[in-house]
Amino acid sequence: EVQLVESGGGLIQPGGSLRLSCAASGLTVSRNYMNWVRQAPGKGLEWVSIVYSGGNTYYADSVKGRFTISRDNSKNAVDLQMNSLRVDDTALYYCVRAPPSTLAGRAFEIWGQGTMVIVSS
Amino acid sequence: IVLTQTPLSLPVTPGEPASISCRSSQSLFNGDDENTYLDWYLQRPGQSPQLLMYALSYRASGVPDRFSGSGSDTDFTLKISRVETEDVGVYYCLQRIDFPYTFGQGTKLEIK
Numbered sequence: 001e002v003q004l005v006e007s008g009g010g011l012i013q014p015g016g017s018l019r020l021s022c023a024a025s026g027l028t029v030s031r032n033y034m035n036w037v038r039q040a041p042g043k044g045l046e047w048v049s050i051v052y053s054g055g056n057t058y059y060a061d062s063v064k065g066r067f068t069i070s071r072d073n074s075k076n077a078v079d080l081q082m083n084s085l086r087v088d089d090t091a092l093y094y095c096v097r098a099p100p101s102t103l104a105g106r107a108f109e110i111w112g113q114g115t116m117v118i119v120s121s
Numbered sequence: 122i123v124l125t126q127t128p129l130s131l132p133v134t135p136g137e138p139a140s141i142s143c144r145s146s147q148s149l150f151n152g153d154d155e156n157t158y159l160d161w162y163l164q165r166p167g168q169s170p171q172l173l174m175y176a177l178s179y180r181a182s183g184v185p186d187r188f189s190g191s192g193s194d195t196d197f198t199l200k201i202s203r204v205e206t207e208d209v210g211v212y213y214c215l216q217r218i219d220f221p222y223t224f225g226q227g228t229k230l231e232i233k
Contacts, residue, residue: 104156
Protein backbone atom coordinates (compact mmCIF):
# COMPACT_ATOMS: atom_id res chain seq x y z
CA GLU A 1 0.00 0.00 0.00
CA VAL A 2 1.28 3.43 -0.94
CA GLN A 3 1.52 5.77 2.04
CA LEU A 4 2.92 9.23 2.68
CA VAL A 5 3.57 10.36 6.24
CA GLU A 6 4.50 13.96 6.95
CA SER A 7 6.37 15.15 10.03
CA GLY A 8 8.22 18.17 11.33
CA GLY A 9 5.40 20.63 11.82
CA GLY A 10 5.03 22.76 14.91
CA LEU A 11 4.89 26.25 16.39
CA ILE A 12 7.59 28.63 15.18
CA GLN A 13 8.15 32.36 15.53
CA PRO A 14 8.05 34.66 12.50
CA GLY A 15 11.43 34.72 10.78
CA GLY A 16 12.28 31.24 11.98
CA SER A 17 13.01 28.04 10.05
CA LEU A 18 11.42 24.61 9.97
CA ARG A 19 12.09 21.46 8.02
CA LEU A 20 9.22 19.22 7.02
CA SER A 21 9.74 15.63 5.95
CA CYS A 22 7.54 13.22 4.03
CA ALA A 23 8.34 9.53 4.40
CA ALA A 24 7.08 7.34 1.61
CA SER A 25 6.26 3.66 1.65
CA GLY A 26 5.09 1.54 -1.25
CA LEU A 27 6.75 3.82 -3.77
CA THR A 28 10.20 5.14 -4.59
CA VAL A 29 10.32 8.90 -4.14
CA SER A 30 13.09 9.39 -6.68
CA ARG A 31 10.94 7.87 -9.44
CA ASN A 32 7.91 10.03 -8.76
CA TYR A 33 6.90 13.68 -8.93
CA MET A 34 6.60 14.81 -5.33
CA ASN A 35 4.68 17.91 -4.30
CA TRP A 36 3.88 19.95 -1.24
CA VAL A 37 0.43 21.51 -1.03
CA ARG A 38 -0.76 23.60 1.90
CA GLN A 39 -4.07 24.65 3.36
CA ALA A 40 -4.43 27.56 5.74
CA PRO A 41 -7.02 27.06 8.49
CA GLY A 42 -10.50 27.27 6.99
CA LYS A 43 -9.11 28.15 3.56
CA GLY A 44 -8.57 26.46 0.21
CA LEU A 45 -5.66 24.52 -1.23
CA GLU A 46 -2.43 26.16 -2.37
CA TRP A 47 0.25 24.34 -4.34
CA VAL A 48 3.71 25.04 -2.84
CA SER A 49 6.42 23.11 -4.66
CA ILE A 50 7.35 20.09 -6.77
CA VAL A 51 10.48 18.02 -7.31
CA TYR A 52 10.66 16.07 -10.55
CA SER A 53 12.06 12.57 -10.79
CA GLY A 54 14.89 14.17 -12.77
CA GLY A 55 15.57 16.63 -9.97
CA ASN A 56 14.07 19.85 -11.35
CA THR A 57 12.22 21.92 -8.79
CA TYR A 58 9.50 24.57 -9.02
CA TYR A 59 7.88 26.82 -6.44
CA ALA A 60 4.86 29.01 -5.82
CA ASP A 61 5.70 32.70 -6.03
CA SER A 62 4.72 33.12 -2.38
CA VAL A 63 7.53 30.81 -1.19
CA LYS A 64 10.19 31.22 -3.87
CA GLY A 65 13.54 32.09 -2.33
CA ARG A 66 12.42 31.03 1.15
CA PHE A 67 11.47 27.35 0.74
CA THR A 68 13.57 24.54 -0.70
CA ILE A 69 12.29 21.11 -1.70
CA SER A 70 14.68 18.18 -1.79
CA ARG A 71 14.79 14.42 -1.78
CA ASP A 72 16.58 12.10 0.62
CA ASN A 73 16.84 8.94 -1.43
CA SER A 74 18.48 7.02 1.40
CA LYS A 75 15.37 7.58 3.52
CA ASN A 76 12.94 7.49 0.59
CA ALA A 77 11.66 10.87 1.71
CA VAL A 78 11.05 14.35 0.39
CA ASP A 79 11.77 17.38 2.55
CA LEU A 80 10.68 20.99 2.59
CA GLN A 81 13.10 23.42 4.18
CA MET A 82 11.19 26.55 5.16
CA ASN A 83 13.13 29.69 6.04
CA SER A 84 12.09 33.24 6.87
CA LEU A 85 8.70 31.98 7.92
CA ARG A 86 5.80 34.42 7.98
CA VAL A 87 2.46 34.39 9.77
CA ASP A 88 0.72 33.68 6.45
CA ASP A 89 2.72 30.45 6.07
CA THR A 90 0.54 28.99 8.81
CA ALA A 91 -1.14 25.96 7.26
CA LEU A 92 -1.53 22.22 7.10
CA TYR A 93 1.17 20.99 4.74
CA TYR A 94 0.37 17.95 2.61
CA CYS A 95 2.86 15.77 0.82
CA VAL A 96 1.43 14.66 -2.52
CA ARG A 97 2.57 12.15 -5.09
CA ALA A 98 2.12 12.48 -8.82
CA PRO A 99 2.95 9.23 -10.64
CA PRO A 100 5.76 8.71 -13.15
CA SER A 101 3.37 8.95 -16.05
CA THR A 102 2.88 11.07 -19.12
CA LEU A 103 2.51 14.74 -18.38
CA ALA A 104 -1.27 14.44 -18.52
CA GLY A 105 -1.24 11.59 -16.04
CA ARG A 106 0.80 13.36 -13.36
CA ALA A 107 -2.18 14.35 -11.27
CA PHE A 108 -2.08 14.51 -7.48
CA GLU A 109 -2.85 10.88 -6.93
CA ILE A 110 -1.77 10.16 -3.35
CA TRP A 111 -2.02 12.60 -0.42
CA GLY A 112 -0.62 12.32 3.07
CA GLN A 113 -2.52 13.36 6.18
CA GLY A 114 -0.55 16.57 6.55
CA THR A 115 1.58 18.24 9.20
CA MET A 116 0.55 21.51 10.79
CA VAL A 117 2.81 24.55 10.79
CA ILE A 118 1.87 27.51 12.98
CA VAL A 119 3.87 30.70 12.62
CA SER A 120 3.13 33.00 15.53
CA SER A 121 4.88 35.15 18.10
CA ILE B 122 -3.32 31.39 -14.07
CA VAL B 123 -6.45 32.17 -12.05
CA LEU B 124 -9.19 29.57 -11.68
CA THR B 125 -12.66 30.78 -10.71
CA GLN B 126 -15.20 28.27 -9.46
CA THR B 127 -18.96 28.72 -9.33
CA PRO B 128 -21.00 28.32 -7.31
CA LEU B 129 -19.10 28.54 -4.04
CA SER B 130 -21.91 26.73 -2.24
CA LEU B 131 -24.09 24.02 -3.73
CA PRO B 132 -27.01 22.50 -1.80
CA VAL B 133 -28.26 19.35 -3.54
CA THR B 134 -31.01 16.82 -2.87
CA PRO B 135 -29.76 13.21 -2.92
CA GLY B 136 -30.45 11.56 -6.25
CA GLU B 137 -30.45 14.88 -8.08
CA PRO B 138 -27.68 15.98 -10.47
CA ALA B 139 -25.08 18.61 -9.63
CA SER B 140 -22.72 20.70 -11.67
CA ILE B 141 -19.67 22.78 -10.73
CA SER B 142 -17.99 25.25 -13.06
CA CYS B 143 -14.33 26.19 -13.21
CA ARG B 144 -13.21 29.03 -15.45
CA SER B 145 -9.54 29.68 -16.25
CA SER B 146 -7.88 32.99 -17.08
CA GLN B 147 -5.84 31.18 -19.76
CA SER B 148 -6.35 28.19 -22.01
CA LEU B 149 -5.41 24.89 -20.37
CA PHE B 150 -5.18 23.04 -23.67
CA ASN B 151 -1.75 21.78 -24.69
CA GLY B 152 -1.61 21.62 -28.48
CA ASP B 153 1.54 19.46 -28.42
CA ASP B 154 -0.11 16.47 -26.77
CA GLU B 155 -3.74 17.56 -27.21
CA ASN B 156 -4.50 17.21 -23.53
CA THR B 157 -6.24 19.67 -21.25
CA TYR B 158 -4.48 20.09 -17.92
CA LEU B 159 -7.40 20.47 -15.56
CA ASP B 160 -8.03 18.16 -12.60
CA TRP B 161 -10.78 17.89 -10.00
CA TYR B 162 -10.34 17.00 -6.33
CA LEU B 163 -12.76 16.35 -3.49
CA GLN B 164 -11.95 17.09 0.12
CA ARG B 165 -14.44 15.39 2.42
CA PRO B 166 -14.89 16.89 5.90
CA GLY B 167 -11.86 16.19 8.05
CA GLN B 168 -10.01 14.33 5.31
CA SER B 169 -7.17 14.93 2.89
CA PRO B 170 -8.17 15.79 -0.67
CA GLN B 171 -8.58 12.97 -3.16
CA LEU B 172 -8.25 12.92 -6.93
CA LEU B 173 -11.51 12.60 -8.88
CA MET B 174 -10.75 13.54 -12.48
CA TYR B 175 -7.53 14.34 -14.28
CA ALA B 176 -6.64 15.84 -17.65
CA LEU B 177 -10.20 17.11 -18.03
CA SER B 178 -12.13 13.90 -18.39
CA TYR B 179 -10.17 10.91 -17.13
CA ARG B 180 -11.69 9.37 -14.03
CA ALA B 181 -9.24 8.40 -11.30
CA SER B 182 -9.09 4.83 -10.09
CA GLY B 183 -12.04 3.89 -7.93
CA VAL B 184 -14.09 6.99 -8.72
CA PRO B 185 -17.74 6.17 -9.48
CA ASP B 186 -18.93 6.75 -13.03
CA ARG B 187 -21.56 9.20 -11.82
CA PHE B 188 -18.70 11.72 -11.88
CA SER B 189 -17.70 13.22 -15.21
CA GLY B 190 -15.55 16.10 -16.41
CA SER B 191 -15.93 18.16 -19.54
CA GLY B 192 -15.12 21.49 -21.12
CA SER B 193 -12.52 23.09 -23.32
CA ASP B 194 -9.86 25.77 -23.34
CA THR B 195 -10.97 27.94 -20.41
CA ASP B 196 -14.39 26.66 -19.30
CA PHE B 197 -14.76 23.40 -17.45
CA THR B 198 -17.50 21.49 -15.65
CA LEU B 199 -17.61 18.69 -13.14
CA LYS B 200 -20.92 16.85 -13.20
CA ILE B 201 -22.39 14.42 -10.73
CA SER B 202 -25.27 12.56 -12.34
CA ARG B 203 -26.94 11.55 -9.07
CA VAL B 204 -25.62 13.01 -5.84
CA GLU B 205 -25.11 10.67 -2.90
CA THR B 206 -24.55 11.62 0.74
CA GLU B 207 -20.90 10.54 0.51
CA ASP B 208 -20.31 13.28 -2.12
CA VAL B 209 -20.47 15.98 0.56
CA GLY B 210 -17.33 18.10 0.78
CA VAL B 211 -15.37 20.79 -1.00
CA TYR B 212 -14.53 20.36 -4.68
CA TYR B 213 -11.45 22.00 -6.15
CA CYS B 214 -10.23 22.35 -9.72
CA LEU B 215 -6.47 22.49 -10.39
CA GLN B 216 -4.52 23.58 -13.45
CA ARG B 217 -1.24 21.83 -14.29
CA ILE B 218 -0.42 23.38 -17.65
CA ASP B 219 2.01 25.89 -16.23
CA PHE B 220 3.85 26.77 -13.06
CA PRO B 221 2.85 27.82 -10.53
CA TYR B 222 0.06 25.26 -10.40
CA THR B 223 -3.11 26.89 -9.10
CA PHE B 224 -6.34 25.70 -7.50
CA GLY B 225 -9.79 27.16 -7.73
CA GLN B 226 -11.19 28.56 -4.48
CA GLY B 227 -13.41 25.55 -3.88
CA THR B 228 -17.10 24.68 -4.07
CA LYS B 229 -18.80 23.32 -0.98
CA LEU B 230 -21.40 20.69 -1.80
CA GLU B 231 -23.93 20.00 0.93
CA ILE B 232 -27.00 17.85 1.16
CA LYS B 233 -30.38 19.60 1.38
